[in-house]
Amino acid sequence: MKKIVVFSGQANPALAGNICKSLKVAPGNINSMRFSDGEVRVEVGENVRGKDVFVIQPTCPPVNENLMELLVMLDALRRASASRITAVMPYFGYARQDRKDQPRVPITAKLVANILTSAGADRILTLDLHAGQIQGFFDIPLDHLYAINAFVAYFKRIKMNDLVVVSPDVGGIKMARSYAKRFHAGLAIVDKRRNSPESIDVMHILGEVKGKNVIMVDDIIATGSSIVEAAKALKRAGAKKIFAAITHGILSGNAVSKVNKSEIDSLVITDSIPLVKDKRSKKIKVISVGSLFAEAIKRIHFEKSISVLFDGIGR
Ligand code: R5P
Numbered sequence: 631m632k633k634i635v636v637f638s639g640q641a642n643p644a645l646a647g648n649i650c651k652s653l654k655v656a657p658g659n660i661n662s663m664r665f666s667d668g669e670v671r672v673e674v675g676e677n678v679r680g681k682d683v684f685v686i687q688p689t690c691p692p693v694n695e696n697l698m699e700l701l702v703m704l705d706a707l708r709r710a711s712a713s714r715i716t717a718v719m720p721y722f723g724y725a726r727q728d729r730k731d732q733p734r735v736p737i738t739a740k741l742v743a744n745i746l747t748s749a750g751a752d753r754i755l756t757l758d759l760h761a762g763q764i765q766g767f768f769d770i771p772l773d774h775l776y777a778i779n780a781f782v783a784y785f786k787r788i789k790m791n792d793l794v795v796v797s798p799d800v801g802g803i804k805m806a807r808s809y810a811k812r813f814h815a816g817l818a819i820v821d822k823r824r825n826s827p828e829s830i831d832v833m834h835i836l837g838e839v840k841g842k843n844v845i846m847v848d849d850i851i852a853t854g855s856s857i858v859e860a861a862k863a864l865k866r867a868g869a870k871k872i873f874a875a876i877t878h879g880i881l882s883g884n885a886v887s888k889v890n891k892s893e894i895d896s897l898v899i900t901d902s903i904p905l906v907k908d909k910r911s912k913k914i915k916v917i918s919v920g921s922l923f924a925e926a927i928k929r930i931h932f933e934k935s936i937s938v939l940f941d942g943i944g945r
Contacts, residue, residue, distance in 0.1 A: 634931050635678055635712075639687035639703055641696040642904050645720060646686040648920030653927060658683075660706075662699060670695075670702045674710050682931050683712040684755075686923075689723035689742075690880060690903040697723065697742070701749040708750030716930060717751040718923060720902035721878045725760035726850075728767075743767035755926055757902055757919060758849045758877040761801075773936055775926055777900050780917050781875040782812050784898060785845060792870070794818050794842040796835075798860040802848050809847045809875070816842070820860040828883075830855045832863040840868030851876045851899070854885035854892075861893040871895045878902050879916075881909050889913055 637658040638646030650657045659675030685707065687700040700717060707715050724738040739760075746754065747770055754772040759765065765772045793815035797806035799822050810817040818837025824830045844864055846857055851874070861872050872894050879899030881889075886909045889897050898915045899905070905916055922939065929936045 633680070633682050633713075634684065634927070635676070635681045636684045636686065636927070637674075637703065637707070639685065639696060639699045641687050641690055641699070642720065642901070644904055645688075645901050645918070645920055645923075648901075648918060649686060649718075649924045649927065652921050652924030660703065662703070670699050672699070672702050672706050674706050677710075678707055679711040680713045682714050682716075683707050684716045684718050684927050686718045686720070688719055688721035688902055690721050690878070691882065693723045701745060704746070704750035714752045715750055716753040716755055716927075717746055718755045718927070720757050720900075720919060720923065721880075722754075722756045722759055722764070725764055728761050728764055739764045740767045753930070755923070755930065757900075757923075758805075760849050762804075773926060773930065775919070775922055775936075776808075776940060777877045777902075777919055777922075778808055778812065779939075780900065780919055780922065781809070781847070781898065784915075784917050785813070785873070785875070790843050790845075790871075790873075792842050794837065794839050794844055794869075796820060796837075796839065796844050796846045796860065796864065798822065798846050798848050798856045805849065806847050809845065813845070815845075818844075820863060822856060822860065828853050828855060830859050832859050835863055835867050839864055842869055843871045844869045844873065846872065846874040846876075846894075848874070848876045850878045850880055851885060851889075851897070852880040852882050854881070854888040857894060857897075858888050858892040865893045873898065879905060879909075879914070881905070886911050886914070 635658040637660045661673045663671045689697045724742045727738040757775045795806050795810040795815050796818045798820045821834040822830045857874050874897045900919045
């Protein structure tokens with residue numbers, strides 16, 4: 631492990647600390663400062679020549695600040711002659727705009743892929759991308775991890791029966807199907823229409839939820855509207871307890887208060903994005919993906935396959 635150096639930006643130092651602990655390496659020395667006008671300035675505080683460098687930085691809120699800090703760190707490390715730089719992005723932001731679904735809109739997922747590569751990333755390591763096809767926006771290797779094993783372990787400890795896995799939208803069917811398979815549970819889908827980023831309408835529920843305990847699975851909770859509205863409809867359709875397992879807890883605006891007042895019994899998220907103090911709630915549980923990332927980093931460094939980490943996922 632002598633040649634590994636793991637640096638963290640300011641987005642999620644707690645997760646970076648867990649990863650370093652699992653890897654038994656000290657966090658790399660990097661100083662991130664701001665000029666008086668807010669421009670990002672970083673200084674790498676140790677020699678990285680010939681080193682296998684990993685930079686941990688989810689591009690969660692403040693999204694632009696965290697993305698820019700990552701880009702500046704990559705540039706500094708490349709100019710400091712690191713032999714390989716992996717951008718470790720536990721949450722890959724700007725992913726929701728991944729196609730031209732209306733005239734005159736950008737494809738920001740591709741734009742971000744381009745700028746990460748230009749800044750100096752040689753590889754990407756990420757988790758539960760909003761759409762798997764985003765992998766193809768990169769012309770550098772990308773390793774895509776899944777949080778499913780961590781969620782399955784959590785829910786198996788709770789021991790639930792009469793289970794149905796629900797996707798809160800049609801786009802999430804593939805993800806929900808993998809979970810249903812792992813839980814040996816039924817599958818249902820909520821047909822939702824998004825009127826604006828904050829407002830959605832539930833049109834139909836496809837599948838049987840009456841008398842069942844529900845686990846809703848999704849990649850992102852942002853405003854919370856999708857799962858809160860879905861939970862209302864699921865209750866009306868006769869669901870018993872409602873749990874949500876969502877990889878990336880963006881929880882913007884009043885999402886936490888919406889979840890607190892909702893029909894959802896418990897929301898489980900990962901630590902891909904830090905849950906800041908004022909967003910903590912009895913209903914929200916956080917599970918760690920630190921050891922998953924540490925294992926993936928180790929395997930990338932030693933050039934071992936990382937597909938064993940996906941065993942049983944069945945995608
Ligand atoms: C949509 O395609 C995503 O998978 C999530 O369902 C969505 O981003 C959640 O957003 P919100 O919490 O704002 O409804």
